Amino acid sequence: MYDIAIIGGGPAGVSAAINAKLLNKNFIWLGGVSVSKKVVLAEKIKNYPGLPDISGENFGTALKAHTESMGIELTEKVVTGIYDTGGKYTLLAGDSEYEAKTVILCIGAVNEKPIEGENEFIGRGVSYCATCDGFAYKGKTIGVLCADKRFEHEVEYLCSLAEKVYVMPMYKNCGVKAENCEIILKKPHKISGRLRVESIAFDAGEIKADGIFILRNAVAADTLLHGLKTEKGHIISDKLCATNISGVFAAGDCTGRPYQYIKAAGEGNVAVHSAIDYLAKL
Amino acid sequence: MYDIAIIGGGPAGVSAAINAKLLNKNFIWLGGVSVSKKVVLAEKIKNYPGLPDISGENFGTALKAHTESMGIELTEKVVTGIYDTGGKYTLLAGDSEYEAKTVILCIGAVNEKPIEGENEFIGRGVSYCATCDGFAYKGKTIGVLCADKRFEHEVEYLCSLAEKVYVMPMYKNCGVKAENCEIILKKPHKISGRLRVESIAFDAGEIKADGIFILRNAVAADTLLHGLKTEKGHIISDKLCATNISGVFAAGDCTGRPYQYIKAAGEGNVAVHSAIDYLAKL
Structure with missing residues (x-):
C-alpha cells in the first residue's frame, strides 16, 4: 500500500511527485498523459517565474528532466475509479488496482460536460x-x-x-x-x-x-470519486488543498481558476505537505 | 493612483509583478529587499519544478532576469503602514506615499514576535x-x-x-x-x-x-494594516488569496505554511487574478 497516490501528469502532478520523492514518501504517480505531451501545445509561457518566455515544448521538457533527474517515473495509466475501501483508497487504472492511504487529484480541468445519461448509467452500460x-x-x-x-x-x-x-x-x-x-x-x-x-x-x-x-483523457472528478464535492466542474478545496473527503487532496486546474501552470505547481507542493500532515495523524 | 500595489520582493511578489505587467495593469511593486538578496542564502532548491537542483543564488538571478526582461522594477522601499483612505489604500514607505485601489501583501513570514509594548505604543513613541x-x-x-x-x-x-x-x-x-x-x-x-x-x-x-x-525588514501584517485578521502571525486568507479586508490580498509565506518558493509563486499569480476580478467589480 502506498502512502500517497498522485493522479495526473500535468504541472500539479509533477510538483506533487517531486515533493513526495524529496520527503521520502512511498508513492505512486499515475496519469494518462505525461506532462511533456500535455503542455507541449502551449505557446509561449511568460509567467512561470524563473523561466521567462519559455515555449510549451521546452517547459514540458524541463519538467520531465526534473522528474527524471530524481528518478521519478509516471505510470502511464488513466485512473477510471477511486473507491474508499475502509481507511484506504483503491484506484482502478486499466486492468490494475492500486491502494493508497491518501490521494492527490491533479486531474486538470474537465472541459467537457458529461453526456446526458452518462452519470446515470455508470456501471449499467x-x-x-x-x-x-x-x-x-x-x-x-x-x-x-x-x-x-x-x-x-x-x-x-x-x-x-x-x-x-x-x-x-x-x-x-x-x-x-x-x-x-x-x-x-x-x-x-x-x-x-x-x-x-x-x-x-x-x-x-x-x-x-x-x-x-x-x-477520455480525464474523467470528471465526481464521477471518479463518488461523494467528492464539486462546483461547476471544479473540486471544492481549501487553501491547504483539502477536499471534503478526508485523505483526498486536490491541486491544479481541477480546483478551479486561474488555470495557470505556476498556480498548479504551487498547489501540488501544498497538497503533498497536507497529505503528509494527514498521514502523521493516522 | 495605482490599480495594484504589490508589497514584497520575494518569489510571491515577483510572480505577482510579472502577472500584473502581463495583464497590463497600472501597478507599483514595493519591497525592502529584492529577491536576489532574499533567496540568495538558500542552499540547493530541489522542488521548484522546471529548475532542478538550483542554488539560491541562481534562483534569485533567474527571477531577477525574468522581471528585468519584462521591464519590471522593484521600488526598494520598506512599506511601514497601509491605511484605508476611503475606497483606496494609502501606503507609507519612507518619506513617500502611494495610493492604490488594491493591495497584494507578499511580505513573507515575520519570525520575530513584537516586543512587549510595541503594538501598544505605535504612534506614541x-x-x-x-x-x-x-x-x-x-x-x-x-x-x-x-x-x-x-x-x-x-x-x-x-x-x-x-x-x-x-x-x-x-x-x-x-x-x-x-x-x-x-x-x-x-x-x-x-x-x-x-x-x-x-x-x-x-x-x-x-x-x-x-x-x-x-x-526591521518586515513589519508584522496586522501592524502594517490595522484590522487585518491574522492567526499565529499568518494572514488569514482563502484559496483565492482574499483576506478579510476587501481589496487586500495576500500571497506567499505570509499566508502560512508550507514555506515554499513554488507555493509563494503560485499564490502571487492567483492574488493578481483575484485583484483584477475585484477591480472589475468596482
Missing part, C-alpha cells in the same frame, strides 16, 4: 475502461466515444470482442480498422435505456447499443 | 520609519533596534537629530559611528511608559528613552 469491462460485451453491440487517437488500441481491443462497434472519434483521421467497426462523425448527446443502456442518440438519429465506452 | 518620524525626536533620547546592517544610514540620520541614541544592532559588527551613539548588545524585551514611551527594558536593566525606532 457506461464504462470508462476497455480492459476492465470489455469482456462483458463479447458478441454485443457497443458505442465508443474516443477522445484521443492514443486510445485507438483500446477501441481495437473492443472490436475484437464485440459484434458491432460504433466508433465516435472526437478528432480527425480516425485510424481504427476493423470489419465490425463503423465510424460515426457525430458527438452523442444522450444515452438512454430502461435498466441498462439501450440506445445512443445524436442530433439526428440514434443507434441501438448495449453499452458505451467513453475514452 | 514606537516608529518603524526614521525618515518619517525622526524629526519629532530632535534633541531627544531614543532607542533604535536595527535588524539589518543596511538600515545603518537611517540610524545615522537619527543620530544627526536626536541628542542621544541607543543602538541595539541584531547582527555583528555594527558600523554606526556617531559621538552621541551608544551600542547596546542586548535585545529589548519591553517598551513601557504612561501616555508615551518612557523606557526600554532589557533582561537586566533599562534605559530611559522618549521613543524607539524599530528598523
